Amino acid sequence: MRRTIAALAFGLIAFSANAETFQERMAPCLACHGERGQSETENTPSLGAQQAPYALIQLFMFREKLRTFEPMNEMAKALTDDDLRTFSDFIAKMPKPVPPADVGDPARMQRGQALGQQHRCNSCHNPDYSGKENVPRIANQREDYLAKTLGEYKDNSRHGYDGSMADVMGPITPAQIADLAYFIARVR
């Protein structure tokens, strides 16, 4: 199964019932999250090249309703442990999202970059914001989704897997959230 998925991810067509089923199962995900790792849907994250351990944790949290968003709780409800692993491995192999064409307002980009350093976002999430293991890739994530998520971590309406993000967001103001989201969405 796993090998089949890898083959799919590299764009090969595998003629097996499994592959067909998986493609069918993946289709509704991609309808909102984007065919090539890049979401065109408001407030819906791009999934491309997401860290597999992070994706697994999120799918698990949706299934267990540790993270609440009804459409995703519904989608994840019936997934088995193996499904969670398969989907997260697949997500990790999709192409990473690309930065928007506009390079951004230099003053805002500079403010966002400084905040990223000051609050050490660039430590756990890596200097290029590609993430590692349980820490997500956030580089070139949708700006609206970034701003929404940072706000939810700040007021703890989105419970993290652990408390790290609630902790980090404590002192960050709404205006700073906007700058951070603007910068991270456009980081190159």
Next chain:
Amino acid sequence: MMSYSSAPRSLLLAGAFFGAFTLNAAAQQPATPPAAGAAPAAAAPLPPGSPLIGRPAESEAAAKLAPIAPPPLAAAPDKLPTAKLKLPPGFNIEVYASGIANARSLIEGDKGTVFVGSRLLKNVTAIINKDGKRSVKVIASDLYRPNGVAFKNGTLYIAELSKISKIDKIEDNLDNPPKPTVIFDKLPKDEAHGWKFIGIGPDNKLYIPVGQPGNNVLHSDAHGLIRRINLDGTGDEVIARGVRNTVGFDWHPETKQLYFTDNGRDWMSEDVPEDELNRVTKVGEHFGAPYCLQGNIVDPEFGWGKSCSDFTAPVALLGPHSAALGMRFYTGSMFPKTYKNAIILARHGSWNRSKKVGGDLMVVRLNKDGSVKSSEPFLTGFLEDNKYVGRPVDVLQMKDGSLLVSDDWNGAVYRITYGKQKVAASK
């Protein structure tokens, strides 16, 4: 006693830390006049709750470190690392129960049921021993970070992030357990160090820690402490302060004094401060955090004007960033006599250190006066090529003298026995 550093070296390290800090702050804020040696002021704009406080921004090695989250799915029984684990001669280890994702604190009921808390999931699980068969069952769900479990006179006590609840006669109702009833909720709701270990003392009171709400922060009177309540939720009283984050404690079987592990702050350096083993000798003692670390280092940020001599020093140091968590006195008779009344403690293992430390159990032996005589590794092998194949959280001596160990990385509980015991079917 393990010691990785001496005071003069820590002072040097503290100096280096400050140097990096000043440079970094100056680089980020070119508009600010570079006031020579204005190091403490440079710390002001940092987020007080951040687990990353103090990380030197210019260090590539430091940038590689981040808190390690365990997988959310329990490992399959055939993937458990039992064969890699090492114990002193004569001891055996087997899988006691598996499939308990994020297995954390352990407690045994009067009738032999083992209850398992969870930090990242919302369940408390029971390992049920009935008619010679063992099974695993969720007995309480929809809880928020139910890390702590305690048991007394048929009642199970559960500690969520900010409240304590109980289920009476739990072992008579395992098939259809009632929902927990809240007995105490006057607790802060901070996520950072908000999950709790709990225990019931020889005084029949329930002990509840409240960690510092962040890596290294000046905090309110409601944080950085251990308190105790009567089992009906009344009589709330603080018994220790200056506790950064304890996730394990137990009472000396003879002196009845409380011993607790405490996790040291992050990002100060690779080698200091170390985690602590502490002893409470009187109500209201202050154990130093966040002013004095490991008993002999004043904190680079908050230690100004403070002296370590004003605080109670630890009785042992347990390694830098090693995350010393669960601990119990061994009072059983299955293990050799040299283990009698010794502390067996779990070091979950470091994340804030390039070369990982911990991921093991230690045995700490005490002198007659309650001070520490020696400490040595007991169970090792969870750390392989600087990566975890498992992470021990809590230990629990069973009535038969065997010792359970929880592993939140694999979602399993192991059992350690001594002598010619039946070795389980694990490989």
